[in-house]
Structure formats: structure tokens, C-alpha cells
Amino acid sequence: DAGVIQSPRHEVTEMGQEVTLRCKPISGHDYLFWYRQTMMRGLELLIYFNNNVPIDDSGMPEDRFSAKMPNASFSTLKIQPSEPRDSAVYFCASSPGQGLTDTQYFGPGTRLTVL
Amino acid sequence: GNSVTQMEGPVTLSEEAFLTINCTYTATGYPSLFWYVQYPGEGLQLLLKATKADDKGSNKGFEATYRKETTSFHLEKGSVQVSDSAVYFCALYPGNTGKLIFGQGTTLQVKP
Numbered sequence: 001d002a003g004v005i006q007s008p009r010h011e012v013t014e015m016g017q018e019v020t021l022r023c024k025p026i027s028g029h030d031y032l033f034w035y036r037q038t039m040m041r042g043l044e045l046l047i048y049f050n051n052n053v054p055i056d057d058s059g060m061p062e063d064r065f066s067a068k069m070p071n072a073s074f075s076t077l078k079i080q081p082s083e084p085r086d087s088a089v090y091f092c093a094s095s096p097g098q099g100l101t102d103t104q105y106f107g108p109g110t111r112l113t114v115l
Numbered sequence: 116g117n118s119v120t121q122m123e124g125p126v127t128l129s130e131e132a133f134l135t136i137n138c139t140y141t142a143t144g145y146p147s148l149f150w151y152v153q154y155p156g157e158g159l160q161l162l163l164k165a166t167k168a169d170d171k172g173s174n175k176g177f178e179a180t181y182r183k184e185t186t187s188f189h190l191e192k193g194s195v196q197v198s199d200s201a202v203y204f205c206a207l208y209p210g211n212t213g214k215l216i217f218g219q220g221t222t223l224q225v226k227p
Contacts, residue, residue, distance in 0.1 A: 004158075043204065043220065045215075045217075048214055103149070104159075109158050
């Protein structure tokens with residue numbers, strides 16, 4: 001299995017630009033998670049989906065952030081407009097689902113730099 | 116509510132030293148407990164887990180025992196290597212939602 005795939009691995013953009021991060025979860029996994037990691041705040045859960053439906057988006061910082069999961073094999077996290085304080089590493093993770101196993105499998109992350 | 120507290124880092128050890136990273140938790144019910152490791156430039160990966168009280172998880176020489184009486188899940192390794200240098204995250208899964216609750220992470224530096 002290829003594992004969780006994220007693209008791009010690195011993104012450098014200017015303040016005010018739109019940024020789209022992409023994730024392909026492991027096939028057959030029912031849950032998908034978006035995390036953000038910074039030195040100051042550590043690892044933060046932004047949003048997660050179950051069977052393509054958003055379950056908890058309470059970690060999304062503000063309206064500039066949005067996430068979608070149009071099908072079981074693809075999700076996007078969009079920031080519009082981006083700001084320098086959005087600079088972080090963004091991780092996507094997937095898990096098979098409750099009652100089966102609760103282990104999450106992380107992608108390699110996207111390092112976002114907003115100038 | 117549910118929460119995880121880890122000892123602050125960084126933890127700096129010499130090669131072959133004994134490692135303990137403390138983790139305590141607060142949870143309702145009977146959570147599963149995890150240790151994840153993050154090597155430089157990579158995503159988190161599962162190191163070990165335990166799903167019920169007194170279970171011991173182990174992997175790559177690391178061990179942790181689920182202690183319900185002390186609400187702890189301390190990570191130990193008898194002899195660390197330079198390649199163990201990484202950030203270690205303790206986490207719990209409450210079982211009634213889909214999400215993990217992570218601690219703040221502890222950085223381990225092992226010097227030759």
C-alpha cells in the first residue's frame with residue numbers, strides 16, 4: 001500500500017494568495033484528518049471526516065480555511081487568502097474507523113511558507 | 116474531558132542510556148493509548164499501543180504499560196541509539212469519537 005499521499009510537499013506563496021493542499025488517504029479507510037503543526041502551538045487537529053462527511057471542524061482557525069472531501073480517495077484543505085501566520089506543516093492522516101482499529105496513518109506533510 | 120500531558124523536553128541522553136518519557140492522561144471511560152514517533156522531516160508514525168489496563172505495548176525495543184490506577188503510559192527503552200532521536204507523542208483514543216487526543220510531544224536527542 002502506498003500510504004497516505006500529500007501534495008505538494010513544499011509550498012511557498014505570498015500573502016493574500018490562495019493555497020490548496022491535497023491528500024489521498026489509504027484505500028478503504030473511513031476517516032480522514034487534517035492537522036497543523038507549528039513550533040508554537042504543536043500539533044493541532046483542524047477537521048476530520050467520516051465517510052466523506054465533515055464531523056468536527058472546531059479546530060479550523062477561521063473562515064479563511066475550508067476543507068472538502070468530494071470522494072473517498074481525495075480531500076483538499078484550502079486557505080484563502082493566506083497569511084504569514086498560516087506558515088506551518090500540514091499533515092493529513094487516515095484511519096480504518098471505529099471498532100476496527102483506531103490507529104491513524106500520517107502522510108509526509110506539506111510544509112507551507114507564506115511570505 | 117479528555118487530555119494528555121507529557122514531560123517537557125528536550126530530553127538529551129548519551130547512547131546506550133535508559134530512556135523514560137512520562138505520559139499521564141485524563142479520560143472518561145476506557146481509552147486506548149498510543150505512542151507515536153516523528154523523525155525529522157517526516158509525518159508521525161505509530162510506535163506502539165495498548166487497548167486496555169495492564170496491557171504492555173512494545174516495538175523496536177520501546178515499551179509502555181497501560182496503568183489505569185495511575186492514569187499513566189510512560190515510554191521506556193533500555194538502551195537508546197542515536198537513530199532514536201525524534202519527537203515522541205503520547206495520545207489517547209476515547210472510543211466515542213473518531214479522533215485522537217495528542218500530548219504536546221517530547222523531543223529526544225541522543226548523542227554518540
